[in-house]
Amino acid sequence: MTERDLPIHHRAEDPGGRLWSFGKVIWVHCPECDKAAKKDNHGVNCNHCGHTTIQSRKPSNNRWATPASSKQKCTHCGEAIGNEDRPTARTKDGELFLQVRCPHCGETDDYPARPGWTTQRFGYEPGPPLFLATQVAGETLWVQNLAHLDALEDWLGAKVRERGPQPGLTMMAKLPRWMKASTNRAKVLRGLAQLRERAEKAGIDE
Template sequence: MTSERHLPIHHRAEDPGGRLDSFGDVIWVHCPECDKASKKDANGVSCGHCGYTTVQSRKSSNTKWAVPASPKQKCSHCSEPIGSESRPTARTKDGELFLWVRCPHCGETDDYPARQSWNTQHFGYEPGPPLFLSTQVAGETLWVNNLAHLDALEDWLGAKVRERGPQPGLTMMAKLPRWMKASTNRDKVLRGLAQLRDRAQKAGIDQ
């Protein structure tokens, strides 16, 4: 379990190099069955809470994958945006497609009008269950795969001076979106990361 961690604000940081998949071995997602934090790796999802396991399917046209019909869809409980990620929880009611979404802000779930999505443009991942460690910051989605990814982002984005590391080219850090690196957003982004760390801790996420 992660203990109290001093936020490394305004230090110098060097790009550790590496691409996204070199940070940690797993991706924490919402279990498709019980919604709790479950691990996803190359073999699929395995949930330590309910025992759910999947084998990655090579079929790209799973009819349960959908996105909210409106990218600006608001939560019916707290009115915050629910995001526009592709999810495997679509169902048809009276001929209309709906998507079951858990709000990243208040945690309430509801069905929202949806449209089919055969693949996700989101982060260039294969479609998969929604990430567990994701939150909204400055109208954007801040997300991490795991604790190694979280540590690295916190170190890098909290730094006042960011130096290129030994590895040239498009490292994970070099590819971060502009809003995340903007000094005007630094405090918000660091608060968002602290919130994700808190959520990880409560969910028993340990890697």
Template sequence: MPQSRFVDSGRWLPSFAGEFLVRCPRCPATATVRRGWDREARWWEPAAVTCGGCGFARRQDRRAGCECGRCRRPLPPGWSGPVRVCVRGHCGTCGSPVRVWRREEAAPGYRTVTVDCATCGATAESGYDLHPVTVPDAVVDNCFGLPLRLQAPCAGHTLWAFNAAHLAYLEDYLRAGLRERHDAPAKSVISHLPRWLKQAGVRAEALRAVRRLERLLPAL
């Protein structure tokens, strides 16, 4: 019997990022985050999240910033997920550079953070910037920071997907006995999969996790 074959088409993760299935912040149901792609501006339109279970709805009033994962973009409007608290400045005592870069599970309510100078040991209060934490560092959507509905423990890690199409794409990859890349770009979804998910030894467990997630889809 011939082995199934998967050819990396070069799809980027952002190609799946027009829709996210998330946990509603108000009820146990699944909410949906949607946003359109502005072809002229070549950027995402403001996103909206809605829940058919409780009627929860929220809409961004402006476009979100870059989602490349490297830029220190400001918090998107309506963000409720994990953040990084960032301080970049200089010590008021010795003038040495001071850097703080730490994660918080929600935007802090305080106005300043305590900063210790690594050079002279002086302590001071400083203002800070906030940046969103998204996948793969946090299993949340890119727009509001809500937990993804399609996530399951797998081989000591978490297998996740943005939506049904993303999950089906991962399943095709996991089921394939032959996997080919050809000229797929280095930024493709497959090239950025974590190393543990590419190991043959976890394939059966990963497919079981996919099936568990698929059982969530009919109820959406």
């Protein structure tokens, strides 16, 4: 397992900043091949299969959609295809369809769809799940990128944690109690080490 070489019983000072201060990209599961893909203000881009978020020129981003039925099954293998929003919707004869690659057999087909969430209606852009996530003590431990991972390892791995010069609810101040609890410290650090190992295997470099 990959681990950073941190000083034993080191002290850490809250670096300040909110979540978006750590790293410029978010690593997510590619909607097409499920490998690690970068997500930024322009959308999702995958270096493995070439998937790129379709940018809509219309006032409302109507290309995001989800399968019309939450129980939609693959037309090839019969397994459930999932109901996540995807940026690959298209209209045929006035009806909305969504291109989905089956996570089980890998075949791609079009399925009846309905409009998904939009940035204009809800203030955020939907997207694939985070790539760097794992379960720790019955909770989900996740990081967006390597800078986020480094910051959490430094802070949560410290024997003594000190408030920094920046006031207010920083990212560290807003961490959930289970993550900061001394009883979970070893578990959380193992989980972060697992995420670092996963990042290395996936070729994540930032």
